Every structure is written in structure tokens, then in C-alpha cells.
Amino acid sequence: MAKIGKTLKNLLAATARGELLLRMRADKYLAHIIYLFVLIAFTLFVNLKMDETMVRREHSRKVLEDTKIFHAQKTFELARYDRISKVQEMLERSGSKVTLPQKKAEKLK
Amino acid sequence: MAEKRTGIQEENTSRKTDRVGIILMVIHAFFLMAAIMLFARIVYIQLTFKPDPRMLSAVKTRSIKTTIEPERGTILAHDGRILATSIPMYQIYMDCTVQKKAFAEMRDKEKGKEKEAEWLSKAKGLSKGLSATFNDKSADEYYKSIEKGRKSGNQYMKIGRPVDHGQLLKLKELPLFNESGYRGGLIVKKIDTRKYPYDALARRVIGHVNNNSETNSTIGIEGNYDYTLHGKEGIEWKKLTDARQRIPEYDSTSVAVENGLDIRTTLDIDIQDITDRALRKRIKENSNIEGGCAIIMDVKTGAIRAMTNLMIDSNGEPREIYNYAIGRSGDPGSVFKLATLMTLIEDGYVKSLETKVPTNKGSWTYNKKTFTDEYLYKWPDTQISIIDAFKISSNNVFRQLACEHYEKDPDRFIRKLYEYKLAEEYDLDIKGLARPVVPGPGSPAWSGTALPSIAIGYTVNVTPLHIITLYNAVANKGKMMKPYFVESFEENGKVKKRFSPTILNGSICSKATADTLTRALNKVTESGTGSALRSARCKIAGKTGTAQIPFTTKGSNGKDKVVYKDANGNRQHQATFVGFFPADNPQYTAIIVFYSKLSRGNLYGAFGIPAFKTIVDEMYALNMIED
Structure with missing residues (x-):
């Protein structure tokens, strides 16, 4: 108990005098402290950048989704004109004389 | 003097050191106090402090959970063209009150x-x-x-x-x-919608849903494969960044969305379109038609290339309302004679189609019942060959042959019909296949005249799909293929699961029998009831069939009874033509069936021939039939 008391007293005295880190020989680990500080700062920086990238990714995803929807819409519209009877209707309406072939196409050998 | 100077200098130096030391001590004390206060504050916040809930909710970064709806799979035709796809539509709303309060509360009015x-x-x-x-x-x-x-x-x-x-x-x-x-004030609400580029073409086969949330449809491929098409919902957690933007938060509770698989069908949309137009045109040419159906099947595989079902609606327009092709099980009529002839040939009772049988002037009695045959009555000779009887679709000849050879053992005849899968409910890719009925001896439907009746396609109930499957087997030299609609499940163009053609019966008859039957069917289209097909662009082998459809009416005692003709002479008919083409190297089998309304008019099997010819001619002209 006396030892603990003495240690505490020395601790408080060293803190009051500003000698705590010196007494703990923290100068030996200065490089490690600086390294840790840089590591933490770098991690925070990378996390921020990752967040920014994720935001850009979300934006790109929305653009991609919009593009996909646009593509699906256009494919659907194109498919509607693919029907033989629809093409015939359109030709008739425009007064064309083009109809379905009456005989098979001749194959060139 | 020097000592005194040294003493002053020392005093001065000592005073300067003390001043720097004191300043440093003060700074140190200040930071020490700040550190102690900080430490005390941290302890207070951790153990005692309770923040204002409103402030907490505003400042604390919350993850929100969103459910990602899967995209419904696309239904594709055989060649990859889109038959059904999901496209979002958007409903616009407007918040008319935006900025109104802000403008009203501005200091500068x-x-x-x-x-x-x-x-x-x-x-x-x-x-x-x-x-x-x-x-x-x-x-x-x-x-x-x-x-x-x-x-x-x-x-x-x-x-x-x-x-x-x-x-x-x-x-x-x-x-x-x-x-x-x-x-x-713009508010956009996304509505997931199902779109069909070919409108109602093959609707009963493809099915119809409004969106991916509709789970109660049972029609067609949309209904039967809803689980495959639907996909699985995903869960995504999103968190706020420091810049107040939402980004995904990947943790173990996130579930990736699984979009529905695409289904590639066997349908050929061009053949479907041709069939639809031909059927529609023929229906409109006769006001006595209730509806009709047509099926085109690939001979080698059993793949259904087209299935059209049209029924006249309340506005008199033919629409895809009811699936006759698989849902209507009824007496097939004379097209069933092929099964009878096949059985007779396989069992060796008919060795040659040139074998002659007596005409009896079109009158024949069996089990105290007299059957008349107007075609035989008009036949110039007292005898007729089996092939001629087949081409003119004589009922009495086939009744006689069936009774002569199977009267003592009708079970043998019925067993053969079962081998032809005419009583089988196939496991089809779409729901709604009607139960076929082929009564056997000992069943309630069996009677003294059941055998001659079955021989000509009455007393049995089969669907048009069963008939085309039988004829397809003959075209395929005896190998009976199961009809199917789905070729594969795909994801982003890659096949996940493929469905191969299935053999129902490896040999319902020998190749020689199949060739003999083909010769008989050719005779029908050359000089028989189907001779209108002589001018078709390629040779067709087929058979016509006319059947009266029994219906329920009120008897004189007021009770319901099933009749073929009511008191006013009204009847209902089913007209069928089924065949395969090109006859010498069959690639497709097709059946067309029309159903008449209840009326005094007639409808004969040959009614479907013009539509059949149109289908064959257009398919030929568009290079769908190889030479």
C-alpha cells in the first residue's frame, strides 16, 4: 500500500511538472507514436475517399439503371415493329405494293 | 568587481530562466487543466449524460434498410426475340405547396x-x-x-x-x-409493368401479368413458371456519409437480390403470327363459329412452334380468351381413324391398304343397332379398299373392321390406344390440360356400341394436343415426342438449365406402318376429303375430321340431359384438319380445329383446310420449310 501510494504521488508530481512522458521514456517510442498517428490519419483519409468512391458508384449505378431502362424501352418498341402482320399493315397504309413473297427465295450455290 | 558583475549576470540569467520556466509552467498548467476537464467531461458523457432525442436522431448516422425488388425474367421466343419483358412506368405526382411557406415567411414581404x-x-x-x-x-x-x-x-x-x-x-x-x-414539387412513383411486344399473340401460352407482384396468375408460362421468373428480393442497408449521401453498408445482413431467370420458349413468333392471322381470317368468314385453335409442332423434337386459341368475344371479335388446344377435351371425330387403322395394321389384321371390304350399301347392323354411311351409300362399287375408305372418311368401314377383329377382345384395342398416350395427362409446361378419357370394357361409359363408336372417334374425349401428338409420331416414323414449350432457363444470355426433347413412346408403330399410314394420309389430300390442299406449295399428308359435340339441354321432364341435337334441331360441331408437311420429309405437324355455335348449320372438317393451306404456303414462301 505504501509503495502504491508513493508511486501515485510520483505520478502526480511528474504530471504536474510535465515530466510524465520523459519519466516513462516515451522518447524511445517517438517514431512509433508518429507512425501510429500517420497510420490513423491515413486510414481516416482512405475511409473518406472510399466513401466518396461509393457515392460516385451509387450515382453511376443510377445512371446505369436509367440506361438499362431506356434500352429495355427501345428494345420493346423495336420488337413491336418486328411482327409480320404489323409490317404488312404499315405497308398497306403507306400504299405500298410490297407483300409477302409468293414463292421461296432462290438460293445461289 | 568581476564577481559582483558575475553575480548580477548570474542573477539576470537566473531571472530569465525562471521567466521562461514560469511561462512554460503556466502553459503546461493550462493544458493540464484542460486535459483534466476533458477527461472529467468524457466520464460524465459516458456515464451520466442523456442527449435530447431529437438532437440525437438528427446527428446520429443511421443505416436504413431497403428491400430491392427483383427484376422479373424475360420470356423469349425460340430465336431470342422478346415475348414478355418488364419495363418500369412512372406515375407523376406534384406537391403543389413547395416553398409556399418559405416565401410567405420571408422577412422582405x-x-x-x-x-x-x-x-x-x-x-x-x-x-x-x-x-x-x-x-x-x-x-x-x-x-x-x-x-x-x-x-x-x-x-x-x-x-x-x-x-x-x-x-x-x-x-x-x-x-x-x-x-x-x-x-x-415533382414526385415520381415507379410502377413495375409487364409488357408484351406482340400484344395478345399466343396469350394463352405466354400468359399475362401486370407486374412482378402479381402472384395469382396461373395462365401460361407466366403463371406456371412464376417462381422462376419472379426472382428473390434483396436487402440492402444504406448509411449516411459525412457528406450526407447514402451509400451501401455491406454487412452480414445484406442479401444480394436475385433477378428472375429468363425463359427461352420453343415458340417461333413468325409462325405464331402466320397461324394467328390465318385462323382469325377463317373465323371471320363464318358467323357460325364460336372459336378455334391451331397448333404447329416440330416433328423431330415435339417443340410447339405455335399455338393459337381464338374465341369470339361479346363484341364479335376473335380473342385469346380460352385455351381450346389443351383445355377442350371432346370427341375428335374422323381424325381418330388413324389410331384405328394403325392398330389394325400393327396387329396384322390389315396387311395391305388395298384390301377390300364390302360396302353393304352404306348400311351395317351391329348389336341390334343399324349404322348408316352416306359416303358408302354413294360409292359406285359393292366393295371398297381400305385406303379409299380412309380417303373418303367412311365411318362404317372402320366400325366394321374394329368390331370384326376386336369384338372378342376389346381390351386389346383399348390398350393400344393407351400406348398411343391418348389417355395420358402429360406433364405440360403450362397448366390447364384437360383430362382425356378413353373408356375401357367395364367402365361406366362402355356399352354394346362403344367399340364401333370409339373406332370412328366418338365416346373418347381427347384434346387437339393429343391428336397432333399422335399424328406427329406417325410423321416421326413411330417415335412419339412429348409436346413442350420451354427450351431453357437463362441468365444474362447464359443457359442455366436446358430442357431436352422427351420421348413419350419410342415406337408406337413400326416404320413400315408409319409409311403405310403416310400413304393413306397422302391419299386424303390428293383425292379425298382434303383434296383442296393439292395446290399447296408443298405436299401435305393429313386427315379431316368432323364431330358433333354433345351438349347439355333441358329434357321434356325439365331435367338436364346430354344430347347431340336439341328439340329445335340445333347442333354443335367440331371441324378438324390435322396433317404434317412436307409429306415426304416431314418437318412440321399441324392441327386446326374450329368449333361451331349451337345452331342448325353444319361445319365440316374441310372448313379448316383454307387456313391450313395459308399457313403452309406462307411458311414455305418465308423459307421456314427446307426443301
């Missing part, structure tokens, strides 16, 4: 009024654009409704009808809508 006027002026521009887009109201009407909504505080005013993506982008360029939601 004049400026507030200016801003309000500017907003309303933009609303006028918006109204013009909305009127031009939707064509349902004038620009003035739109402006009045926006103004009224702003006064009454309407924050969710519906605008127009659902629009597609392209139209939404155009709407977003209009005044007010081109600003953020908090300034312009």
Missing part, C-alpha cells in the same frame, strides 16, 4: 411575393408542357388545378397517366420539374 409570382409563372410553363404531353387537359386547366392545389395545400396531386422512361425524361425538362423535388 415584397421579395416573398415576387418569388411566389415567379413560382406561379413557372407553373404556367409547366402546365403547357403537361398539356402537350398528356393531351387530356388544356394548359389552363392544368394551371388552375396546380393553383387550387397550392391554395388548398395538396401535397400529392396526381398528374396525367403513367409514362415511360423517355417521357419521364422529357417531363423532367419542364419548368419546376427541372428543379429539385423540394423546389419544384
